[in-house]
Amino acid sequence: MELSGRGIQLLRPPSAKRVHERIIMTTLVDKRTTGARAALPPVVLVNIIWNIFIVLGSLLLFSTVFQQSEDFFDLGRPVQVFAGLIALVPAALAVYSSIQLIQRKAGGRFSAMGMNYVIMVLAGFYLLHLWGVFIGMDNISSAILANYQWSLGLAVAYALYWLAGRLEEDTPMRMRLEQAAIGIGMISLILLLWFSNILGAASAILSTYGNAATWITTGVIIISGVLAYRMLKLGIYFNETPAQQSAWQGWLMLSPNIIGFMLFFAGPLLLSFYLSFTNDTVGNIPEFIGLQNYGEILSLQITTTSLETTAQAALAPNYTALGDITLGSSRIVIGARDPLFWQSLRNTIVFCLLLVPLSVIPAIILAMILNSKLPAMKFYRAVYFLPSVAAVVGTALIWRWLYDPTIGYINYIISQIVGFLNNTLGMSVTDPAILWLTDQGVVLFSIVLLAAWQVIGFNTVLFLAGLQGIPNTLYEAAYVDGANKWQEFRNVTLPMLAPTTLFVIITTVITGLQVFNEPYALISARPLPTAATTSVFYLYNRGFFRFEFGYASSVAWILFAIIFAITLVQFRFSRAKAYED
C-alpha cells in the first residue's frame, strides 16, 4: 500500500513539550495510586452538583409527559408511558454516576461524560429548533434564486480550485489559481450572505433570546459541553487504561450514527410495530386491538360450492370473492376480507416474476459479450448503465409518452412492422393498437418493461463482476480437457456464476416487491387502476389517502415479513456456499 505524500505531511509528531508533560503525568498517577487519596477535583464536584439538576430536569420532563392529555400527540397511552420512562433514564444515570464519582470509579466518569455529551447534542438540536434554523432552511433556495449571480460565483470558485488541483504542485500558476479561487469564493459568499439578509437572520436568532427557554437551553449546552470535555481530560486521575480510552473514542465516533439510528430508525421501527396492533387513524387516539388488523388483512376463506350458486353467495358475508376454480361438478371459491390487499400482492408477485427473467437473462447475455476482450466494451457497459442512473419518475414520464396509443413510438413501430408484414410479405396481420396504460390486462406488463429497461444495465455490471471473478485456470483446464464453447459455458461459467445469479435475482425481487414510483408516475389515472396497484401503492393508499395508519403499518410488517423471508433464503445459500469453499 502506498501512502500519498499529503497523508503523511499532515501527521506532524507532537512537540517535545507535550511528550514531556505526558511522562510527568504518568509518574504522578503512579504516586497517587500508592499514596492516600486527595480530595475530589473541583470538576468532579461540579459534575455531582450538575447531576442534581439533571435529576430535577429529568423528573420535570417526566411530569410534563404525564401532564399531557392521554392522546399524547395522537399516539396514545402506551407511547406516553414509554416516553415517560425514557425521560427517567437521565435521572437514574445521574444518580449512578454521582455514586460512582464519589467512589472515584471509572464508571462514574464514563457515565457522566456520555450523559453530558448526549445532553449537549440533544440540547443543541433543540436550540437550533428554537432559533428556527431547521424551518428556516426553506428560505435558502429563495435567497439563492434571488442572488443567483453570487451563487454562480461560488460555483466558479469551486471550478477554479478544482482546476488548480489538477496542476502540478508548488507551481506559481497553481498558487495563483488557488488564491483567485479562494478570493472569488470569499467575495461571492460575503455578497451572497449580505444580499440574502444575513443580518436579518442573525437578528431573528437574537430575538429568540426574549424567551427563557432559549437562555436555559444555551446554558445547558455550555455546562454539559464544558463538563463533558473536562471529565474527558481527567483520564489520568481515574487511571484510564488504553482499552478504556479506545472505548470512549469509539463511542464518540459512533455517536452521530447511534443518535441518528435511535431517532430515525429504532424509534420509528418500534412505533411502527406498536401502531400495527392499533386502530390508529388521523385525529384519533389509537386503541390497542391486538392482531385484528393482521386478521383482517390475511383472512382467506376457501369453500366448495355447486356450479349453480354464484361465487360470492358461497362466502361468508364479509368476504369478497377473489377467484374460483371449477373442478368437475363443484367449484372452489377463494374469498378474502381485504381483497385489494391480495390483488395488490398478486400484482406485485407477477411483477417480480416477469421482471426477473426480463432483466436477468438479457443481463447475462450482455455480460458474456462485454466480458470479451474486445475494444470499446467499457463504452457499451456505460451506455447500458445509464437508465439506472436516472430518476424513475422522470423515466416513467418519458415512457408514458412512448406508450401513448396514438402518438407514441412503441405503437408506431408496431404498426410499421405490421404494415411491412402485410404489404411486403403479403400476410394479413391486424394492428394490435395496444392501449398500454389503460388496458387492464396489459398495464402491469407495461410497468415491468419500464422497470426491466431501467435495471438491465445494473444487473449487467453485477454479472460482469461475477464473470471477471471466475479464475482463468478453470477455463484452461476445460480447454485441456477438450471442452467446446458450449460445454465450457455449461460446466464452468454457469456454475461459477450461480452465486452472482442468486444475488442478482434476490436484489431484483426485493426491489421489485417495493415497487411504487413506476406505477405512480407512469399512470396518471387516479384512483390507480386495480391491475396496476402494487403492495406499496396499496399501503400508500391506506396510510395516506384513508389515513389508516394502524392498518397500513400492519400491511408494512406483512410486506417486511415476505421480504425478510427472501433475504433469509439468500443468506442460507451464501452460507452454504461459504462452507463449500
Place this chain on the structure above:
Amino acid sequence: MTPKKLTLRDHLIRLLIYFLLTAFALLMLFPFIYMLSTSLKTSSDVFHYPPRLLPYSPVEIDYNGAPAPLYQFTIDGQERGLVLTGEKARFGFFTTSDLINAETPRDSEILVQIPLDDANPTGNTLSLTKADGSTEEFEEFNVTYRGENLTLLKAYQGSLDQFVDPNDPSYTQYANARTAEQREVVDFQTENYSAVFGLNLDRSLVNTIIVTLGVTAGQLVTSIFGGYAFSRIEFRGRNTIFVAYLGSIMIPFVVLIIPMYRLMVSIGWQNHIVSLIVPWIFTAYGTFLLRQFFMTIPKEIEEAALLDGCSRFRILWGMFVPLSTPAIATLGIFSFLYAWNSFLWPLLIIGEGNEPNHVLTLSMIRLSNIAADKPNLVLTGAAIAIIPPIIVFILAQRYFIEGVTSSAVKG
C-alpha cells in the same frame, strides 16, 4: 495461449457482436433521445403523426403585413411555397361513369377538379343504384381541362382554400388547407426550458441541489466516523452494534414511512425541506462500505502514528480520508443519486400545495398534471431532472461501477 491470426470468420463474428451491441445500446438510449427531442419541440409538433425525432416548426413569412404560414406545394415537379389567402372557391370534382363510386361518391377516383363556375352542365344526369336499392343521381358537365374539352360526371362538390405565391400574387392554387402540407424547418425550441423553469422548476432545482448537498455531505461525515470506529477501534459492545447496524439494512423503508411521517408531523418538520435532509444523513450502507475499505489500510501505519501521540481524529482526517478517496467518492456518488432521485418520501412529507418546497421529482409529477396535453414541457422537466445525474455518471463512471460491484461482493 498464443495470439492467433484473425480469420475472416472472426471478423464476421466481431462485426455481428458490434452490430448487436450497438442495436441494444440504441434501444437503451432511445427513451433519452426521445426525451431530448421532445423537449425541443413545439406543442403542436409533438402531436405530428408519424412521429419524428427532429423538432420542426412551420415557416412563416410576411404576407400583407402579417406573418402567415408557408405551405408546401409540388406543382409539375417543382416545389413552391404558397400562403393561404383566406378566400375560398366552390370546386366540382369530376370523373367518368366507370370510375364513379355510387356508394360513397367522395371515394371515387377524381380525374379533374375545377371551379364549379368554369363547368357547364349538359342537362343530362346519370342514375346509379346503390346496394341498398336507393338511387343516386349524378349530373353531367362539359369541362375544359388543359385545353381539352371533356364531358364528365360530377362526383361531388366542395369548397377549397385559395393559396397564393407571395412573390407572384397572380399565381394562385386551390387546395384543402387542413390537408395541405406546411413547409417546416428544423427548429430547436430552447424556450421550453425557460418556460418550464418558470413553472416552479427553478425553485425545485435549487431545492434538490440543497437537499442533495446536505444529504451527501452528512452521509459522508457520519459514515467516515462510523466506518473508522467499526474498523479500527476495539471496544466492548462494538460488534453487537455492528450486527444491529448491518441488520438495519435489511429493514425495508416501507416499514418506516408511517412512523417517520408521524414523527415529522409531531416535531413540526412536515412540509419543510429539513425533513428531506436531517433524517437521511445516517446510512448503515455507507458506514459498512467505508468500514470495509478502512479494514484494508495496514494497521502498522496507524499504530506508529498513535505511538507518536497523534490523536485518533488527526489519524482519521490526515491519513484514512486521503487514502480512501475511491471509497469516499463511491459513497458520495451513491448518496448523491439516492438524494437526487428520491420520490416516495418527498411525496409523503411535502404537500402537493406546498410548491416552494418541492423537489424536482415532485415538480415533474405536478408538471405532468398541469401540462398534461403538452408532452414537450413535461419531458423538458424530465430532462432537467435526468441530465445532472447523467453528467455526474459520465464524469465519475469508475466509482459507480466500483460501488455496484462492491455490493455484489458482500452477497
